[in-house]
Amino acid sequence: MMNFAIVGCGHIAKKHAEAINKSEEASLYAVCDTVQEKMVPFFEEYGVKGFLSLDELLEQEEVDVINICTPSGFHADIAVKAAQAGKHIVVEKPIALTLEDANRIISACKEYGVKLSVVHPNRFRPVIMETRKLMDENKFGKLSHANATVRWNRNQAYYDQAPWRGTRALDGGVLMNQAIHNLDLLIWLMGEVDEVFSMGATRLRDIESEDVSLGIVRFKNGALGVIEAATTIYPRNLEETLSIFGESGTLKIGGTTANLIEHINVEGIDDQVSNDLIDRVKSDPFGKPGHQWIIEDMVEAIKDNREPIVTGKDGKNALALVIALYESADNNRPVKLLEESADTNRPIKL
Structure with a gap:
């Protein structure tokens, strides 16, 4: 225990x-x-x-x-x-x-x-674990691009609940707080990011950080990506989606919190198998709570003396993407993420 x-x-x-x-x-x-x-x-x-x-x-x-x-x-x-x-x-x-x-x-x-584990619990949703299996089996072939979307509502009352919410020093905006889960999934499924270009704005909420952000991503494997994140959607959360496109497969994960298969067409997987997968995910879209996965995995990691499934580096990869998007928006220029270095790991502007 x-x-x-x-x-x-x-x-x-x-x-x-x-x-x-x-x-x-x-x-x-x-x-x-x-x-x-x-x-x-x-x-x-x-x-x-x-x-x-x-x-x-x-x-x-x-x-x-x-x-x-x-x-x-x-x-x-x-x-x-x-x-x-x-x-x-x-x-x-x-x-x-x-x-x-x-x-x-x-x-x-x-x-x-x-041991160190970062809480990115959405990795453990049934739809994401099924997608990861397909990716590991190279079912999509050469990847073309991906799309990550978070269209949610966080009204002013949400930010007013605590003085630290929406601040740059303690919280950040939609990218750092809400969309970072989706960005973690994007990296986990598509691979690490090489370069970004982004625009952000604070349009509707009285906060220091952004409430809407749009970005373009180039992954290290050459695939491209589009990111849209906002907490300005009226009057409530609309959707969180993650779409993956490759030479032999198309998949769209959707729903309010990216837990359903909205479309799947993969070479070698017939309609019956695809429909069964859609129905299986729909029957239990959340599965065992992600936080419980994280806790149980930490116990096992300590007992087995191994790394947790979601490591510090995983957490840092998602953070690095957010920071690169911020720097690109602030400077209106592309930003390239540096390789690991003993001296610095800050993104640099091209």
Whole structure:
């Protein structure tokens, strides 16, 4: 049994608590927040310990894993402290808000020999796992292009709930907060990104960051991609889609949260098999909750001494894409993502 502790008792912490509670080999030992009242629901439902001090929590030998659920701008400092204390880490997306901070987290976990997993739970949706199988079997042949779309609504009341929402220092905009899940899937299925060109704007929400973004991507394998992300859709979430096009296959994943097959046509797969796949996914579009997958995988990674399925580098790849899109929009120029370097991993402008 692995003991988990949650740092930051906001909205997303509830999903972590539920996931830990549902996992047979995981136990929620404690929560930590600077505001006592935010911990009360966790005391009442799970009977856990509470800590106002991160340092005091990290002194608890019983704690094996720290789940970081604070605003994104605080992730790095907490993760580094947790790694130094010998705690394994599950960190909410995005891994951090800068590549420097992502590198700090990854380096600290490597130095102190602890596991690191970033919460990109959409990878575990049935439709995505089925798509990954097709990609691994090269069913699409040479890839042409892909399209990633997030057309959602986050009204002003959403941003007004907390002073950090929509800020550049602690949160970011639609790319960093909402669309990063879709971008992670785009990279996971299509491969790493070489170059981007983007435009962004803050059109309807009173926030520091963008509420709409459009981008073009060139992948390292030569395929192209289009990204559209917005929280300005009236009056509610419309759709999240991911479409993949290759020489021998076409697939469109859709629905409000990209969990259904809207179209599939793959060479060598007849209509009956395709329809069966569509129906199978539709019968259980969410499957086991993604956060539960992440928790259970962390337990297994610790036991087997292996890397978690979603690694720090995976989290950094998604972050690097967002930052490149931001830099391109800010400078109205293409931005190329650098290869890994000992000195810097910042994107550069062409």
